[in-house]
Amino acid sequence: QVRLVESGGGSVQAGGSLRLSCAASGYTYIPNCMGWFRHVPGNDREGVATMYTGGGSTHYSDSVKGRFTISQDNAKNTVYLQMNSLKPEDTAMYYCAAYGSYGRTWYAGCLFDYWGQGTQVTVSS
Secondary structure, eight states, X not given: OOEEEEEOOEXXXXXXXXXXXXXXXXXXXXXXXXXXXXXXXXXXXXXXXXXXXXXXXXXXXXXXXXXEEEEEEGGGTEEEEEEOSOOGGGOEEEEEEEEOTTOOEEETTEEEEEEOOOEEEXXXX
């Protein structure tokens, strides 16, 4: 059973930084890609960042490009999202996601099937 557990959310003032972590377990192999999404009630879920675990290439949404960085530590089966220069509009529930061949969410060339429970990020002005 694949399990993703996020941590690192919290409240921060605009201009501040947070680092989210996503610990993955239950995989028999490293997933092809992993990513981060965010959701604000009343809005559609938004893809934020994707990492292709084989080559390490990344993709970012225009709204976070240059401010957020996705990275991985294969030894710890953990993916990170470093968020700098945070803005109030970054406030959302952030979800970690991982590739699965039966996924229904397609974003930035990755099919996502597994999701974490989410961690709240709140940025005040």
